Amino acid sequence: MNTNDVLERLARDVEPVTPLPRPWFRAATWLLGTVMYFGVMALMMTPSTDLVANAAGRSFLLLQVAAIVASVAAAGAAFVSVVPGSSPRVLAWPVATVGVWLGSLVPGTIREWSSGAVSFASQTEWPCVAMIVLGSLLPSLGMTRMLRHGAPLTPRTTLALAVLAPAGLANVVACVSHPHASRGVMLIWHGSTVLVLVAVAAGLGASILTWKSLRRVG
Amino acid sequence: MRAAQAGDAGAYLDLLRMITPRIRGIVVRQRGFTGTEAVEDLVQDVLLSLHAVRATYDPRRPFMPWLLAIVRNRLVDGARCYGRIAAHEVGVEDLEVTFAIPATNSDRDTYGDVEALHRAIQSLPLRERQAIELLKLREMSLKEASAASGVSIGALKVATHRAVAALRRVLRGESQG
Numbered sequence: 001m002n003t004n005d006v007l008e009r010l011a012r013d014v015e016p017v018t019p020l021p022r023p024w025f026r027a028a029t030w031l032l033g034t035v036m037y038f039g040v041m042a043l044m045m046t047p048s049t050d051l052v053a054n055a056a057g058r059s060f061l062l063l064q065v066a067a068i069v070a071s072v073a074a075a076g077a078a079f080v081s082v083v084p085g086s087s088p089r090v091l092a093w094p095v096a097t098v099g100v101w102l103g104s105l106v107p108g109t110i111r112e113w114s115s116g117a118v119s120f121a122s123q124t125e126w127p128c129v130a131m132i133v134l135g136s137l138l139p140s141l142g143m144t145r146m147l148r149h150g151a152p153l154t155p156r157t158t159l160a161l162a163v164l165a166p167a168g169l170a171n172v173v174a175c176v177s178h179p180h181a182s183r184g185v186m187l188i189w190h191g192s193t194v195l196v197l198v199a200v201a202a203g204l205g206a207s208i209l210t211w212k213s214l215r216r217v218g
Numbered sequence: 219m220r221a222a223q224a225g226d227a228g229a230y231l232d233l234l235r236m237i238t239p240r241i242r243g244i245v246v247r248q249r250g251f252t253g254t255e256a257v258e259d260l261v262q263d264v265l266l267s268l269h270a271v272r273a274t275y276d277p278r279r280p281f282m283p284w285l286l287a288i289v290r291n292r293l294v295d296g297a298r299c300y301g302r303i304a305a306h307e308v309g310v311e312d313l314e315v316t317f318a319i320p321a322t323n324s325d326r327d328t329y330g331d332v333e334a335l336h337r338a339i340q341s342l343p344l345r346e347r348q349a350i351e352l353l354k355l356r357e358m359s360l361k362e363a364s365a366a367s368g369v370s371i372g373a374l375k376v377a378t379h380r381a382v383a384a385l386r387r388v389l390r391g392e393s394q395g
Contacts, residue, residue, distance in 0.1 A: 003258055085279065
């Protein structure tokens, strides 16, 4: 088809569209729904007295705050990444915050490993893995649906962030749902689960967030 | 663009007409070597992409960075696509042969050493030599050869088969010797 014909056809078929809200507003909307979802899930899985006991301890709380900040940064960056012309520097935020979150587990892990106080091989956290994987599924699907209205400029990164954000929050729920004495076990089981999910999402990104699918949505 | 988002077809057409030469200029600068058709394909791809994500344009922000981000992205995707095609595409018009085995590509249907072939045919038993002469040299049909020789079609087939096998043996032996 001739380019002039394409122009005329696009103009003829143009329909009014509502500009997407600002990325951080969209991220806040998603976070609101997701926090409520995980809040209900945490309350259903754990008696409130245990919840308070499990969440006790300053270092534990700081760790959870780091995970939440990483999730918020990932959610914001995901929505920014689908807006053409946005600064790519915003993508550095989730990288930095995930680094702080997982990095803060490393000193404790090294201490436990060198003292031999915890046997990493004998401790498994399959319920936490299931919680992170299954718990983050619905919110990441919701975010992906929202992201499909944007431009798939960096589909792998965008989908990785769309999984990192709920996985980080699901990790917090997994952490408070039962006591975790060992930092090493948390790093190995929770951290690696989140990283594997992010890697899988990055692998699938280019086939889920595509320009073709966007044209179908449009 | 704000008017286009509101559904103003005239304003949208004006905008598209205004930006198309600029998009074409960028595409030609970066992908001009791919040819006019490929350039126009990319320009159209950019226009369709722009149309699909027009809701992502924030009227409070400048238009050109938004447009150029889409152009850059489509150019990178176009280059990847071009690379993939170039890596797997085989220009058939450049092929000198069509099959891997050289003998298969020979367009000659005759045996090279005619003298040796003649000698080999003469060395065949009478019935086999007759079958070869009628069916292969004179190119008669089985029915015609059967009528001419008084040998049944089945016997002719057997004789031809044996003669060809014998000729192959003899000629291979000669060429190796």
